[in-house]
Amino acid sequence: GEEVTEILEHKPGETYVRRIERPKYAIKPIVVEENAENEQNEEEAPAIRVAPMLLLPLPRSNAGPSMLAELIMNKYFYHLPFHRQISMFKMIGVRLPASTVNGWFQGSSDLLRALYNRLKEKVLETDYIQVDESTIPVINNQKHKTTKAYLWMVRSVMDNLIFFHYDKGSRAQRVVVDLLKDYQGAVQTDGYEAYSIYERKKGVLLLGCWAHARRKFSESLAEDKTGVEYALAQIAKFYQVEKMADEQELDHEQRAELRKRLAYPIMRAFEKWVEEYYPKALPGGRMSRALAYTYNLFMRLSRYHLDGR
Template sequence: MTGDQETFLQQILEERDRLFRENSKLKGQIAGYESFEAEKVSLTAQISEKDQVIDKLKQQVAMLQRKIWGKSSERFILPDPLQRRLDFDGLELLPEEKQLAVTAKEEIEQFKKIRVKVKTKKQPVRKPLPENLPREEHHIYPENIDTENWVELQPEITEVLEKDPARYYVRRIIRHKYALKNQASEDQATVVTADMPILPIAKSYAGATVLADITIDKYVNHLPFYRQIQMFKQQGISIPASTINDWNQEVADLMRPAYYRLKELVLASGYIQSDETTIPIINNEKHKTVKGYIWMLRAVIPKLVLFHYDKGSRAQKVALQLFKDYQGVIQSDGYAVYDIYENKKGVLPIGCWAHARRKFEEALKEDEARASYALKQIGLLYDVERQADHENLSYEQRADLRTRLAYPIMVAFEKWLVKEYPKVLPKGRIGKAIKYTYSIFNKLSRYHLDGRYKIDNNQAENAIRPIALGRKNWLFCGNHQSAENAAIIYSMLACCKNNDVNFRDWMIFFLENVHKYDTDYSKDLAELLPHNFKKQTDQSAKDHS
């Protein structure tokens, strides 16, 4: 091989080595690009996932902002209430169903046009002070007036509301004693002493009015006992904390038999609205507050309310025990505990449209079109109720009106729910709202069967509000016994509110009369309950008129 050939071969080998190196380098770059692409896909997926989380958090923030600063009314109102429309495009309705729904909508709109009145802004007028308040007159005369040359005209009177400090007094019970005259000796003398009136709490200096006011300050005005003790000190009265707690326990114990009688009446009423709310309880073992639950049962027709506490439990076993022998209607939200009564003989569960409406109201920011449509349909159902109220219909007439107007709307709305659910994200707010509403639609639609049934559970929720206000002030119950006492007293308070009874008047009446039932078992404790107290006072007022 010549020198030129060797040189050429050497060049070829060097070029080969260079190409090998270049090839390896390119392969490394390709592998890097592939790794980069995989990382890009992974990062893109992470970004997409985080975007979804951000959207969800934005919705939660918007919902919380509406709850804190938005309007409190849940009623959905269009910019122009007279221009509501039922859009049935795309709904798979039978022709007769569509016609019934359209006819119902037209009748509802016609009623609203008649009912809507132009609101004029009234000039604010100061309300006069109550006539039953005592008046103390303070006369002021002009200076330098000679009555011989001046004649007095009708004076100008201005009333100013004033207040004296709370007045406490001691009622001294003086029991007079008598003995027969001309007895042989004092030892043989016959002595008669006036009977001692029965006090609410034996061997206690607390009268019925003081016990009533302490209870009212605690459960109506939401003043913790330590604040009340400070208020007593301002009046020069020192009451130990243990004493005031004992009084509260005694009052609850006095109410307990009447509370059990109230429970019997509520469960015998045949139509109950049920709900639950939280109440903080001190757990002495964990040395912290834990969330407990208190149940609320509202007998709709007799206007009775019962709060039930069972060691803070919200479990199904509590409902099973509470409604063990109950026969009738149970109206509630979508809490799964009540599902067991769907197939129980003699029990008819019905739903609450206010809870369904609330779900769609929360979904407005996420899917305004669907949420607005749903709220319009629910609003039409409430329009039917307003029409029935306006016309003061009987139960039978209300049921007929619902069958004619509300039922066709519900038929169309149910089919819309079925059609729209596959189009939305199941975990989104609109998806959850549609799923919730459809899952209990059979319960929601049953209210139209009887004019006695309410469209929602709002009145039951109103009965719970004092507890919500109370836990923001007295913060917690010290133990299960305290929570049970609260349930008893809140039951009586709610019954008073439902029957337009002054809670203080009823408490004084109750404390002064409860011991009359201690030994006379022929008397019915129901006579002491607020609704019967109202009947007695109304009858007494009628007799004296």
């Protein structure tokens, strides 16, 4: 018999130099006979012929497509900054200057621009999207420190396609107005006032988000335990309806009907409670803000029962 021991090992990915050899050929010069004046023409310089260069991603660069893909995937998928990747390559004997890598990255981003534009088109062609804006630290070269900027996210819910939009770090309303100027369909957002313009735009249905409303109440638990627990219990009933629809494997139309029959009456009663409870909440407190947030957006929050998606 024998004893077998299996050991998990690792072999680093291969980095290699690919040689492209293109032979050069010189056409032999043609010797011309003496002309009528018995003068011999000078021989023509030989013509050089070489095979055309293979198509490479970046002009005047020795970076192959696999190397560029590796750098970008590591940066955005595995969150490895370039300076760490440069150190990792150095350990296997490949020295890459930071300026070179940054140049490769800029060129690769330009190559991906067409793909980004097509992704943006596909997302905005759908009739149900979610939009949100998140903070991102951006280095200010003049101040020599990071400043808070905003990155907009737009998601096609049913296709699970996402694109990000950056406009000098701005969160102003003009950014989303320009971004969605031709959009038609449902737009789901939080309560940021910039989106309110779509309440009056023809062909656009503005939806709220119960997760945001619920979070406002959760953050008020220490201030008003009784009121918050009641509010969370009512919101939990909406999620129970969704769980029921999942268990019954309902399609979108059946799910909308279930929401209309079970969730909508609870929402109407909850809206009335929010209105009546608001005067009892501490003015300016967390609970007061949670109630005001929910009440002001209640029309958007209740619209989810119209469509099972």
